[in-house]
Amino acid sequence: MAVTHDPATQQEDAAALRDELIDCDIHHMLPSQAALRPYLSHRWQRYHERFGLRQVLETQYWVTTTHVQAARGDAFPPSGLPPGSDLDFLRSQLLDHWGISYGVLNVTEVFQFSAQRGEYGTALTRAINDFTLAEWLIPEPRLRSSIAITADNAEAAITEIERLGADPRFVQVLMTLRNEAPMGNRRYWPIYRAAAKAGLPIAVHVGGIAGHAPSGAGWFSYYFEMHAGHIQAFQAHTASLVLSGVFDEIPELRIVFVEGGFSWAIPLAWRLDRLHGVLREEVPNLRFEPSHYLRRHFWFTTQPIEEPNTPNQFHSMVQALDLGDRLIFATDYPHWDFDAPDQALPRGLSVEAKRKIYSANARSLYGLPPAAAI
DSSP, rough: OOOOHHHHHHHHHHHHHOOOEEEEOOOOOOOGGGGGGSSSSSHHHHHHHOOOOOOOSOHHHHHSSSSEEEEEGSSOOTOOOOOTHHHHHHIIIIIIHHHHHEEEETTTHHHHTTOOHHHHHHHHHHHHHHHHHIIIITTTTTTEEEEETTTTTTHHHHHHHHHHOOTTTTTOOOOOOOOSSOTTTTGGGGHHHHHHHEEEEEEEEEEEESSSSBBBBBSSSSSHHHHHHHHHHOOOOOHHHHHHHHHHHHHTTEEEEESSSSSHHHHHHHHHHHHHHHHHSTTTOOOSSSSHHHHEEEEESSOOOOOOSHHHHHHHHHHTTGGGGTEOOOOTTTTTTTTTTTTSSOOOHHHHHHHHHIIIIHHHHHTTOGGGOO
C-alpha cells in the first residue's frame, strides 16, 4: 500500500474521488476447482478431475511469499473461501467501501491455465470466461472483465475474442506477461487483429509461465527481485512490439500494461529513438520514431505506482511520455500490495489530473457508459 499522505493531499484525493472511481485491476478467482465443473463438458470435467493442471512456475517465490495467496491479511472472507472468490465480501470490502463505479476483473486462474496446451487449455479458458460471466458479471453490474486467453494458442484465443468481444461486459483481452516469445512475434498478430476488430485493448498482466528464466540474467534469488524485476519483461515486450511494426499494420491496437509501473518506459523510449537514428536500416518499415508508438498505443495501470521523493519528478515522468491521458487507476485487490484509493497517488497532482487517473482515462479507454446508467 502506498505511504500515508498529509491531510491536504488526502483532502485533494477525496475531492477527486467524489466524482467517480474506476478500478482497473481486481483479481477474482474460483472458490475451488470444483466450481469450474458446470462450465466444462463431460469430457473435460472428467479430464480435469483425473489429471488436473500441469505447470512449471516461473519462479518458486510467488508461492513461498509469507502472504498466503499473495493476499492482504483482511481479504480472507468470513465464508472461509479464498481471497477474491466471495462476491458478497468483495462488494462490501472493495466496491461499496470505496464507492467504485466500475471494476475490471482479471481472473487469477489465467496464470495457471495459460500453461495448459491443446484442447484442454482451450476448454479451461472458455470455462473460466463463462464462470466469470455467470457468477460475477451478471450478478454485479458494476463489474467488467478481461477475456482470458491462452496466448500461445492463437486459434483458440481468437475464438474466445469472437465469442465474447461483442459483450460490453468484457472490455479487454488478457495476456500474461510471460509467454513463449516476445509480444512482437508474428505468431501473436492474429490475436491482435481480432482484438482490434472487436475494439478491445490487449491487457498484459504480470504472471504466466514461459518455460525459461524470468530475467535476462537467469533465475532470481529473492521474491523481492522477482517483484521488482517484472519491468525487464515489460521493456522487452515494448521494444518487440514497437520494432516489429505491428502498430503500423494494426493502427487500432492498444496495449494496457498492468502491474508494471511506467517510469521504465521513458529511458527506453529515449534509447530506442537514439538507436533508431543509427539502426533504422534494420527496421525500414517503421513509419515513425519508436517513442511515437509509446505515446499513442500504450496505457499503464497505477499499481504499483512510482513515488519519487521529489513530487516534481513524478510530473516530469508523466510529461516525458505524455502520459496524462494514459495512466489508469488500479488497486490490485485483494493482493498484499493493494493500493487504497485515497493513498495511492503521489503528492502534488492537481485535482483534475487525479480525476483523469481515477476515472476519465479508463472511461475513455474502455468506452464505459456513465455510472448512472448501470
